[in-house]
Amino acid sequence: MSIAIPTPPRTVPQRLRWALQDGWTVTRRDLAHWARQPAQVVVGLLFPIMVVLMFGYLFGGGMLIPGGGGNYREFLMPGMFAMTMLFGIEATYSAVATDVARGVTDRFRAMPMASSAVVLGRSGADMLNSVAGLLVMIGCGLAVGWRWHAGTGAALAALGLLLLLRFALLWVGIYLALLLRHPESVAVLQILVWPVLFLSNAVVSPETMPAWLGVLAEANPLSATTAAVRELFGNPGWGGDSWLARHALTLAIGWPVLLTGIFLPLSVRRYQRLDR
Template sequence: MSTLTHGPAYGLAHDGIALLGRQVRRARNNPGLLVLTQTMPVSMLLFFGYVFGSALAVPGAAYRSFLVPGLLAATAAGGIMTGMFQAAQDVHRGVTDRLRTLPVSRAAVPLAQAVADTVLTAAGTVPFLLVGVAVGWRVEGGALAAAGALALLLLFRFACVWAGIFLGLLTRDEEAAGQLGGATFLLPLLSSAYIPADGLPGPLRTAAEWNPISAVTTALRDLFGNAPVPEGAAWPVAHPVAGTLAWCAVLLAVFVPLAVRRYAHGGR
């Protein structure tokens, strides 16, 4: 009704806000997932920081300070997995079909999922950063640069969730989405999130530097003041802020229309 009386933009905003509440309640009613998403990055920080950190030497910065931005970027990329699983779950359980019978904007449902996921990620970033401070990480680049880093991080998470939503609508099955989503853990391994990419062999270094996670990680390290931009890297890493914005633009331009179109057809 809102779309018919006030136009599509108003309908999208009105319906999106209403459905945003559904997504937040959904997360609240699934505390196990919240606990897992909150504790996993902290566990990886402590494990990698104290186990790998004793064997690696990162020039110009302590390894844990080097690692915190990488884990933030890897966590943001995890939006592919959460978006995929939730979208597939809704299709598999018939929720998508029920929502499509209601007079709501077709784009509002995936938009609400992406926004809710990004908001929860922002909230979950706070305790992770507090643990980072406790283990020695510091913001060295100033408050404004740090705010820009967090904005880039959340934009990347938002873009990754849209990719996950489309893949979830494509798989249409919770189990398949869970298995496919688990494969996304490999993406940070082929990036500079955990180790410097300049020490990798030629082809692996090229793949790592063109991995979007590497651009985001390098942008965060640069803006937080934790590590300088590496010299002689591929364009997305040599210009990490522009590279991150470019990757986000590509992800959104590709997956937003695909996800909305897929949702409009009931995930078929």
């Protein structure tokens, strides 16, 4: 009995359709794993809520709200939304590195499927998970008193910027996982993620930092997204007169596009060369 192996498509539209179909198959595989192991997903959703409660109620009384008044949690939540997008990189890294370490990725590479399908499928699953996490965070924010004040269109644009940041960062996570290949190395990634969070405008004004450190904080992609989201939601922000602060919306689009343009092709190329 012979097994027919499908002929790889030749034209660009056929190859794109092939990659999307195979990518969706891998996405459904990842979603099925989450359905069988919901504890991992639940813990990932509860951690940001714990951080919101900690900052909002334990430290909130000691925080200086920009403008000298208002609800601190309205200032806090946009930074927490961006934080959730940043921390998702750890889940991406762990999932991809685990598949590589267990040989699952090698089995995928031996199958007659699009070479980009595995990384595309992983990105699709993680984006769906990020949408769910963002919805949970919005519910948490509404429960603690956060509101948006600039209309539904602006709010949807803010959510789009947050997901755009997550889309860019997940490619960073995929590339690093394919490069390092060991799930245990997620500790190294965590050491990098926390400074990115705190070296930003999410919880502290860059103006309170030494001048050179404040510039780095304002140039942080997380700061750009947080500032732009605060503006679109109509929530209080740190402001600032620097070029970086005045062009936060432009940077909130430019940084993710740049990161995606760098790490997406690197991820696909690294996947194709895993045995080298």
